[in-house]
Amino acid sequence: MAFLAEPAGWLVHNPLRSDRSFDDCQELERLGVRAYENGDLRRALVLIDRIRRIGVARADLLCLKADILARLGFAGAAAETLDLALELDPENIHTNSRLLLWSEDTTTRVRAAEQLIRLCPDQDRTLAPALKALKQAGSKIVAAGQIVADEFVGWVTWDGADSISLKICDGHSDETLAVRSERAPDWAEIFIHYGRIHFPLHAARRPLHLSIEFDDISLCKVSSYPTEQQRSIAGPRSSDSVIDADLTVIVPIYNDFEATRDCLDSLRPQLAVAKRTVAVLVNDASPDEQIQQLLHQCAEEPIFTVMHNELNLGFAATVNRALSIVPRGDVLVLNADTVLPAGALDELAIAGRSSPDIGTVTPLSNNGEYTSFPEPFQVNELRTSEAIADIDRAAKVNRDVLVDLPNGIGFCLYVTRRCLDSVGGMPHLYDRGYYEDVEFCLRARENGLRNVCAPWIYVGHAGSRSFGGEKRSLVMRNLKKLKDRFPAYNNESVAFAKSDPLRESRGKIEKELLRTIRFDRLLMAPDDLAGEIATRRAQDLVQQGLAILTCIISASARSATIRSPRDGYQSLQFNLDSAGEIDTLVAYISDLDIARFEFCGSSRLMLDVIQRLNMFDKPSDVFIADEASAELRTWIEGPSKSSRHADRKISRAAGSPPAGSGRYIAPNDEARALLAQKRIRSDRIDTEPDLKVVTQFSVSFSESPTVRCGVVLNEHCPSTFKSFVEVMRRLSGVQNLQFFVLGSTLEDNCLMTLGNVFVLGPTSADEIAALTDIYRLQRLLIYLPQPIFGWSKLQQACRLGLPTARFVWPFTPRVPPGDLRLDTAMPPAVLADRLSSWLVGAGREASDVA
Structure with missing residues (x-):
């Protein structure tokens, strides 16, 4: 990488001129790809890796990085990078191609081969190694294809007799198709026989889900969707009874018996007391006998209407079938893996009816994307029913607050009748289970309606257990389709995440919940490197089983952020612009059940807080993160014992801290030596063992003198x-x-x-x-x-x-x-x-x- 060997040397030939930036990911990508194509692998590596670190990780760039690492001889790092790429996008062609070539694990190679054959049914160079891998793994027959216009076009290759009989299932009828062996293209000579498949489709049937089977084994599945959504909701079938209610809860059900049972148990008592509120349970052709028995029992209860799909239709079609018998009133679309706290139905209805321009309402949840609590965009732990009720009670501090969202989230989506009449049903444009709700909500916004979060309601959500490991593939497949249809959606979603308008509401809930926890220790630090050290120390202490609270003081923002690493709480902030606001923070901390304080680092604002905390006579320790930490001895031992080298600003501060049994925590020998220099008695110091050298690099020099x-x-x-x-x-x-x-x-x-x-x-x-x-x-x-x-x-x-x-x-x-x-x-x-x-x-x- 000679481009770094002389002043601005690598900038001379245009890479990033003064009008561009090293934070410009597009420019870094262009330069990285060019370096890769020119064989300058190390230059390519630093450029591509920087994109991942400062921007948004993409599967294709991670795949390129893995390829570079492999060529440079770092097979282990290349494999780890490929795993990250596959996690981001399981259907990425480049990632699966490399897994097929590099992996020594048979299961991984088979999975990659199956993905490539499904994704690239007509790409010769991809098909040959994929078929070879499947044959080596024991496959006797492989098929693939795609829907072109109104016809399925594909192929099948197999060992054995020179003709086979395939079953074509389209969800409405089954047909048999005989395929005879014919001359195979070069890529298909892995197996003995090869035949082409042509099968006409019914143009009017969309969405269409086609399955090619042999001996009851599914060889290939493809789907075709309408290019535009039909807005109106179909009318009820002749055998269906129409529902007349102010609120109808629609619960699509497929599998996960225990989660479904818990959901219905949380729903049942609310339906029993609510006025003009019923639930429609739709069995989406569940294969689970326990679920079928559970629904049979529910059908005998007047609060439930049970519907059965003959075939598995997926989320959108199942919801729409229920909507067909609900011509009036609002609707709550509820996943079968949710747990409702008491009163949730009434609260959601209050939110939905609070303004005529509201289209959808979403509550907070442990697993709700935008509305996740305590960590947004994370799958937080699903708590017990009692804990869900506790969080919901704490959330009432936000009563009547509504926060606008780019879109609602379908796990628990309250939809007003005005919205249903305006938008129609759920779109049939996506593979099962993901982003139908997003498109529905974006259509509502186009029609002038709002999608809001009601942060005073909290609903538990297990999430994604119905589809298991398929989730990421479905998500990525549907996300690409959504981006094509709504190009501005991604940027809007990113902007929402950055601005985080729900943070204040989450912080208010955390403020209530923290009062109920006993903490072993509060770690306080400024928001500099000492704060980073304190945060890592808090994580280490949590791993040791301690309940830890951190308070990070920002001098620049004049604020304090309180976090509980074990519980994931991270949104509670206090403004510290005035002495009164500092007193408010101190009063709150004093009201918590904290056994001990620990201070790490120092700032003038942090000292103002410590000064006020001392009146509570709490045992306090100092973690030696820097030299300023050692000067906090005044606040442990009292000014009479303070070092003559102590910060004058500290010594002049009003009030005298209590002389107590505080300890000094020295993370290494150098910190201990600092304390010894300041004449701190050794019996007051707790020393953590130094990390010893475990990796002695033997530097191998290349021909380059760099x-x-x-x-x-x-x-x-x-x-x-x-x-x-x-x-x-x-x-x-x-x-x-x-x-x-x-x-x-x-x-x-x-x-x-x-x-x-x-x-x-x-x-x-x-x-x-x-x-x-x-x-x-x-x-x-x-x-x-x-x-x-x-x-x-x-x-x-x-x-x-x-x-x-x-x-x-x-x-x-x-x-x-x-x-x-x-x-x-x-x-x-x-x-x-x-x-x-x-x-x-x-x-x-x-x-x-x-």
Whole structure:
């Protein structure tokens, strides 16, 4: 990667000029693909990998990254990257092609081959290796095809007799098709026989689901959908009774007996007391005998109307069949894997009828995408019925609040009659179960109606168990179709996620729920690197079984964010613009059941909070994350014992903290040495064991004399960044030096335009060792002009055993031979000169070895 060897060298030939940005993912992709095509794999790797770190991961780019890693000899990393690509899009052709070629697992290869044959039924180069893999796995017959106009066109290849009889099922009738062996194309010679399939379809039947079977084994399934949605809802069948109610709950049911039973158990008592409210349960041809028996019992209850589909129709058609017998009143479309808290039906009706422009209402849920609680867009744990009721009660703090959504979510979708009359039924344009609800809601918006969330209602939702592992494939397939039909939807959804208008409502619920929990410890830290250290420490303590609360103080935003890692609570914020608002935060914390405080790092605003907390005489510890943490001793021992080196601002603060049994937690020997220098008694210090070197990299020099140096620096500190930029600027004139920042910076572009630095982007501590190997890093620069302790990324970097340049202090333990000691008093010019001499020396070693 010579493009980093001289000042702005790789920028000379147009890649990213001043009008473009290293944060421009399209430009990075263009450059990365060009480098790949030119055989410059390492340049391609850093560019493509940066896209993943700063942008949205895409399966095709992950697949390209995997290909590059494999060519560079990193088979394990390539396999892990392919797994990520497959998780994002199980139907990605490039990913499945590589899995077919690379994987040694038979099951994985068979799954990839089946996907490729289904996705590419007419691509010769893809079919041959896929058929070979299936035959090696024991397959005797394979078929594939697609619907073209009003005809199924496909092929079948098999071993055995020279003719076979296939059964064609279209959901309405079964027909038999005889296929005789004919001359096979080259790609089909894996099996003995080959035959083409042509089968005319009924043009009026859409959606159409076609299955090709042999000996009751399904060989191939394809579907065809109408190009546009029929808006009107069909009328009832002659055998169906029409429902007259103000609210009708429609529950499509397929499988998962236990979830269905729990859903109906939560629904039954509400139907029993609600006025003019009934439920329609639609059995979508469930194969589960327990479900059939359960529905038979429900049919005897007057609050339930039970319908049966002769064939499995899927979500949209099943809902529409129920809608056909509901000509008036509002409707609640309810998944059979939901659990309703008491009163949910009445509350949803109140929300839906609160304004004439409301089309749909969605409650909060543990699994509700936009409306997920506590973590949005995550599948949170499904709690017990009692816990669901507790959250729902806490949610009443948001009563009468409505938050507009891009679209409602179909697990529990309250639909007003005005919306039904305007939009019609659910669209039949998508494969079963995903995005029909989204299109319905987007159509409602086009007609001037709103989709809202009622954040005072919380409904439990198991989610996706009916379709198991097929979910991601169905989601991606339907999402592509939705994007074609509504091009602006994706950007709008992303904008909603970024603005997060439901955060305040979630925070209010968390504020109530946190009062019911006993916490072993509250960790308080500023929102700088000390806050990052405290957050990681909280996660470690939770893994040890402790109940931990964190309070991160932002001086720039003048706010505090309270989180409970174990419970996933993360949305509660307090403004700290005034002394009164600080008092409000302190009063809330004092009202919680917290056994102990722990402080990590320091800021003026954080000290204001600590000062007020001291009046509650709570046992308090200090985690030594930096030198400022050690100065918090005043707040544990009292000012009479404070160090003469303590921050004057701390010493002058009003009020005296109680002298107590607080402890100092030193995450390594260097932190312990700092405390010893400040005359902290050893019996007051709890020391965590140092992480020892476990990976000693033996640097293998290539013919290139270029020295590749990894960099770890404080991503939050402006003064550190300014100093580092100046040092890198002075080093940019030195040939054959490349620096890779293992993380982000305050301004990546500013650094990378120097030409000798590449910023990888957000990087976790767990990636450090692998990145060192992949980028062939030979040396390490830890650019931390202020001492930092307990930072996981720093700990992992130090474990590598690479020759390292680092700042040292009087309390720093002995530096290993070959490492470079840096002094914080050195100006940038001296630092650059020392680093240059040290790194160029490594380059000379490389030349000698070569």
